[in-house]
Amino acid sequence: MSTSHGTATAVDIAAAVRAGERSAVEVLEPYLAAIEARDAELHAFNLVTADEARDAAAALDRRVAAGEDPGPLAGVPVALKDNLCTRGVPTTCSSRILEGWRPPYDATVVARLTAAGAVSVGKTNLDEFAMGSSTENSAFGPTRNPHDPTRVPGGSSGGSAAAVAAGFAPVALGSDTGGSIRQPAALCGVVGVKPTYGLVSRYGLVAFASSLDQIGPFATTVRDAALLLEVIAGHDPCDSTSIPQPAPGLVDVLDRGVEGLRVGVIAELTGEGIAPDVARRVTEAAEALERAGATVGEASVPAAALGLSAYYLIAPAEASSNLARYDGVRYGLRVDARTTGEMMEASRTAGFGDEVKRRIMLGTYALSAGYRDAYYGKALRVRTLIARDFAAAYERFDVLLSPTSPTTAFPIGDKAADPLSMYLNDVCTIPTNLVGDAAMSVPFGTGDDGLPVGVQVLAPALGEVPMFRVGAALEAAAPGAAAVRPDGEEQP
Amino acid sequence: MSVTDDSVLVTSPTTGAVWEVVIGLEVHAELHTATKLFCACPNSFGDEPNTNVCPVCLGLPGSLPVLNRRAVELAMRLGRALGCTVNDSTFARKNYFYPDMPKDYQVSQYDEPVNTDGVLELPDGSRVGIERAHMEEDTGKNTHAGGGGRIHDADYSLIDYNRAGVPLVEIVGRPDIRSAEQAKAYVEELRGVLLATGASDAKMEEGSLRVDANVSVRPAGSTELGTRCEIKNLNSLRSLGRAIDYEARRQIDLLESGERIRQETRHWDEEGGRTRPGRSKEEAEDYRYFQEPDLVPLEPDADWLAAVDASLPALPAQRRARLAAAAGVAPGDVALHVARGLDGLALAAIEAGGDPSRVLNHVEHNLAVEGAEALDPTHLAELVRLEADGALTATQAKTVLANMVGSGRSPGDIAAERGFEAMDTGALEAAVDELIAAKPDEWAEFCGDDERKRGKLTGFFVGQVMKATKGQADGKAVTALLDARRDAARG
Ligand SMILES: [Zn+2]
Numbered sequence: 009m010s011t012s013h014g015t016a017t018a019v020d021i022a023a024a025v026r027a028g029e030r031s032a033v034e035v036l037e038p039y040l041a042a043i044e045a046r047d048a049e050l051h052a053f054n055l056v057t058a059d060e061a062r063d064a065a066a067a068l069d070r071r072v073a074a075g076e077d078p079g080p081l082a083g084v085p086v087a088l089k090d091n092l093c094t095r096g097v098p099t100t101c102s103s104r105i106l107e108g109w110r111p112p113y114d115a116t117v118v119a120r121l122t123a124a125g126a127v128s129v130g131k132t133n134l135d136e137f138a139m140g141s142s143t144e145n146s147a148f149g150p151t152r153n154p155h156d157p158t159r160v161p162g163g164s165s166g167g168s169a170a171a172v173a174a175g176f177a178p179v180a181l182g183s184d185t186g187g188s189i190r191q192p193a194a195l196c197g198v199v200g201v202k203p204t205y206g207l208v209s210r211y212g213l214v215a216f217a218s219s220l221d222q223i224g225p226f227a228t229t230v231r232d233a234a235l236l237l238e239v240i241a242g243h244d245p246c247d248s249t250s251i252p253q254p255a256p257g258l259v260d261v262l263d264r265g266v267e268g269l270r271v272g273v274i275a276e277l278t279g280e281g282i283a284p285d286v287a288r289r290v291t292e293a294a295e296a297l298e299r300a301g302a303t304v305g306e307a308s309v310p311a312a313a314l315g316l317s318a319y320y321l322i323a324p325a326e327a328s329s330n331l332a333r334y335d336g337v338r339y340g341l342r343v344d345a346r347t348t349g350e351m352m353e354a355s356r357t358a359g360f361g362d363e364v365k366r367r368i369m370l371g372t373y374a375l376s377a378g379y380r381d382a383y384y385g386k387a388l389r390v391r392t393l394i395a396r397d398f399a400a401a402y403e404r405f406d407v408l409l410s411p412t413s414p415t416t417a418f419p420i421g422d423k424a425a426d427p428l429s430m431y432l433n434d435v436c437t438i439p440t441n442l443v444g445d446a447a448m449s450v451p452f453g454t455g456d457d458g459l460p461v462g463v464q465v466l467a468p469a470l471g472e473v474p475m476f477r478v479g480a481a482l483e484a485a486a487p488g489a490a491a492v493r494p495d496g497e498e499q500p
Numbered sequence: 501m502s503v504t505d506d507s508v509l510v511t512s513p514t515t516g517a518v519w520e521v522v523i524g525l526e527v528h529a530e531l532h533t534a535t536k537l538f539c540a541c542p543n544s545f546g547d548e549p550n551t552n553v554c555p556v557c558l559g560l561p562g563s564l565p566v567l568n569r570r571a572v573e574l575a576m577r578l579g580r581a582l583g584c585t586v587n588d589s590t591f592a593r594k595n596y597f598y599p600d601m602p603k604d605y606q607v608s609q610y611d612e613p614v615n616t617d618g619v620l621e622l623p624d625g626s627r628v629g630i631e632r633a634h635m636e637e638d639t640g641k642n643t644h645a646g647g648g649g650r651i652h653d654a655d656y657s658l659i660d661y662n663r664a665g666v667p668l669v670e671i672v673g674r675p676d677i678r679s680a681e682q683a684k685a686y687v688e689e690l691r692g693v694l695l696a697t698g699a700s701d702a703k704m705e706e707g708s709l710r711v712d713a714n715v716s717v718r719p720a721g722s723t724e725l726g727t728r729c730e731i732k733n734l735n736s737l738r739s740l741g742r743a744i745d746y747e748a749r750r751q752i753d754l755l756e757s758g759e760r761i762r763q764e765t766r767h768w769d770e771e772g773g774r775t776r777p778g779r780s781k782e783e784a785e786d787y788r789y790f791q792e793p794d795l796v797p798l799e800p801d802a803d804w805l806a807a808v809d810a811s812l813p814a815l816p817a818q819r820r821a822r823l824a825a826a827a828g829v830a831p832g833d834v835a836l837h838v839a840r841g842l843d844g845l846a847l848a849a850i851e852a853g854g855d856p857s858r859v860l861n862h863v864e865h866n867l868a869v870e871g872a873e874a875l876d877p878t879h880l881a882e883l884v885r886l887e888a889d890g891a892l893t894a895t896q897a898k899t900v901l902a903n904m905v906g907s908g909r910s911p912g913d914i915a916a917e918r919g920f921e922a923m924d925t926g927a928l929e930a931a932v933d934e935l936i937a938a939k940p941d942e943w944a945e946f947c948g949d950d951e952r953k954r955g956k957l958t959g960f961f962v963g964q965v966m967k968a969t970k971g972q973a974d975g976k977a978v979t980a981l982l983d984a985r986r987d988a989a990r991g
Binding site: 092099101112115210217245248249326328329337339 | 560561565595603659788795
């Protein structure tokens with residue numbers, strides 16, 4: 009971006025605001041102006057909360073003036089995926105079924121961001137209930153890729169990825185169930201992190217698949233992503249699956265380099281089905297790490313290839329149960345009918361989009377008496393198998409490497425009619441969710457089409473420290489990252 | 501473990517065939533915690549609708565459950581009290597749509613319950629197996645306006661979610677019960693255990709104790725189980741007994757007329773005195789159980805289990821056994837003493853030297869009053885000693901005992917204050933002889949052969965002696981004296 013604020017990082021902003029060198033209001037305005045100028049085209053946001061943001065920024069400035077320290081994200085504008093509960097602010101999951109619903113509480117991550125001085129600028133678009141890989145499954149229309157508005161930004165956190173790539177906010181939060189942070193990060197040329205399952209509280213994240221969902225940051229730099237993750241991570245007594253440990257220190261490890269780290273390139277995720285230009289970038293990334301002092305080898309995770317099938321049984325199974333509560337009884341859309349049962353059916357029929365219905369049906373079937381063991385049960389056994397293979401690989405390597413997405417951003421409408429080819433987009437990212445490990449996508453050059461490519465760094469559970477060290481090294485070595493088209497200029 | 505006493509078999513009045521009724525009970529009890537199972541909302545009955553709610557128990561999007569440690573503790577305590585194995589356990593989701601269930605699934609323990617394989621011993625010595633006792637969350641409560649209070653024809657429905665998420669323990673009994681009476685005794689005994697362990701306040705009328713009965717019948721001697729029906733809506737022990745008797749009769753009638761039993765849920769209609777069909781099992785829901793991913797496995801460590809064991813109070817069966825041994829009677833004879841919580845008093849009074857049968861008798865018949873449990877056992881022992889020594893008549897002892905309750909005073913003081921002293925034998929003989937002389941006609945009849953008349957006249961003579969002696973005479977002594985005089989008169 010060529011706008012004056014576009015290169016500012018969260019780290020810089022917070023430092024300047026905490027020091028009283030810049031006001032939070034001053035920081036905020038150019039972002040709001042950028043949203044005003046371009047979001048009608050990109051549709052990264054479902055809702056822009058400009059007034060609330062201005063009030064929050066002004067309040068922060070008063071605190072700084074009074075000698076207070078608003079915290080490590082002082083004055084940093086942040087965009088929130090619209091499946092994170094925000095008190096009093098509509099939270100839609102890009103679904104008609106949540107029409108009019110305003111949560112009475114903040115998600116833990118939202119409360120932590122606010123407590124750290126961040127300023128929310130709005131709620132970003134997503135595939136309905138986070139089900140999708142292109143943000144085309146939104147009830148409110150697709151989000152467009154800032155690098156090429158005819159293309160998808162990836163998904164499901166496409167709105168957050170696009171918002172950061174377009175300079176609408178320096179950082180954003182998304183959620184990742186099968187790649188929903190990493191894949192759009194790759195397609196939009198930004199950093200995206202899926203933390204270890206349990207590192208970040210899920211309290212207030214509207215559930216898609218509870219055993220897979222995890223909240224994580226988007227940022228333009230690895231350092232900003234580390235800062236954001238430090239703020240939102242750490243034990244939360246409101247989430248039983250939250251790991252009872254404090255947040256790890258990440259910003260401080262970024263300068264340690266990768267000397268001595270063992271990096272394995274996953275053989276099963278770099279061959280067939282991966283576009284050659286994307287695969288080439290992964291090879292270059294491995295070479296760059298080797299030059300930086302890491303030892304690089306080929307890793308094998310045979311069961312990883314089974315991840316996709318297991319995922320499309322486990323995630324829909326959990327979703328079919330998680331989404332049962334949208335029945336028209338208590339909140340959201342209600343379509344009146346003669347009986348309670350008919351009212352529920354009519355509300356759900358009208359309120360859910362096709363992909364959500366497809367997955368509810370898949371999941372319901374997978375859990376049904378007589379089929380449960382053959383489908384859901386078998387998927388759970390595959391999940392164990394994948395975990396075993398990853399554990400074996402991590403005995404030899406500290407981190408693993410693969411593409412984040414098999415291709416660069418594809419044209420809007422290209423795969424919308426073919427769910428299977430859409431699902432294949434997540435082949436590299438899904439295994440991490442099934443195992444509960446950590447992974448991040450770091451921009452690493454472009455494909456033959458000039459669009460961003462992301463390289464995925466995978467680490468074992470709670471392996472965020474080596475993962476971020478490798479992420480920082482890749483960022484430093486990346487071939488001239490794709491520049492975003494300045495507003496008003498012709499597409500190259 | 502089943503009881504196959506001949507007395508519980510049912511003989512058909514029409515065919516003369518002999519049937520056995522087989523009953524298994526599922527009891528839901530609300531755990532007596534301060535807060536709900538998965539959130540910090542108060543677990544309290546009778547509050548304004550929808551005041552004890554939060555995002556978690558309303559199942560709002562994004563909310564997550566956190567297990568209540570106290571609920572687990574109470575469930576484990578109950579498990580130990582029922583002799584169950586306490587296991588590492590998990591929670592599952594039971595999926596079905598119903599408006600009183602905020603998430604449209606119920607979080608319940610399914611294939612890995614906390615307690616398995618226990619037994620409940622009833623006062624009559626019979627033992628009923630416990631398959632499992634697991635934790636789950638309660639649902640909200642619907643009120644249907646119009647249409648006779650049913651959801652189908654209601655004008656509108658109101659839902660109170662105060663009860664949603666209240667912790668329950670479901671105690672699944674094995675089909676070891678053979679009669680309505682035994683079923684009632686089982687529920688009473690279980691209630692005693694729930695109260696003793698503090699697991700539940702177990703009030704059937706407030707719904708904190710709910711009973712469903714699985715009833716089937718089979719020809720006497722058969723070892724196969726018949727097709728069962730599950731009876732719901734049993735709001736009292738009386739309903740339970742009536743429903744079982746009705747349902748057994750209905751099934752026997754069907755089978756004897758060559759029809760078969762449909763496995764189904766039936767609802768007890770208290771006013772109509774009958775069970776009515778509900779959902780049949782063929783059209784029953786598929787609950788699509790799977791492990792609740794928002795909760796982690798529950799693995800109580802040895803220290804926790806040891807603390808639970810250490811906190812276990814004496815249970816009704818143990819208390820019955822202890823008192824029965826001290827009194828030299830059968831455990832079934834002291835069931836009432838234990839159920840009223842007066843076994844401690846009785847035991848202490850016996851240990852203080854009180855005559856066991858007199859102590860048990862007073863506790864059973866004369867102490868069903870408030871404050872009885874606070875009696876000084878040594879006072880009770882002293883009272884029965886005075887009675888046994890003849891210093892107090894039975895009637896006087898009863899009066900003294902009534903005055904002891906709540907006053908803390910000794911029986912000696914009360915008796916002295918009232919001027920109670922037992923009559924000496926000479927005075928009593930004089931009173932009886934005086935009366936015989938005054939009522940020659942009645943006495944002649946008393947000495948006659950008509951047993952019925954004699955029985956009636958015994959009461960007359962004793963009453964007259966009591967009147968004449970202002971209640972100082974001992975009724976038993978008077979009867980004995982009358983009989984002796986009659987024997988003498990008849991030669
Ligand atoms: Zn609550």
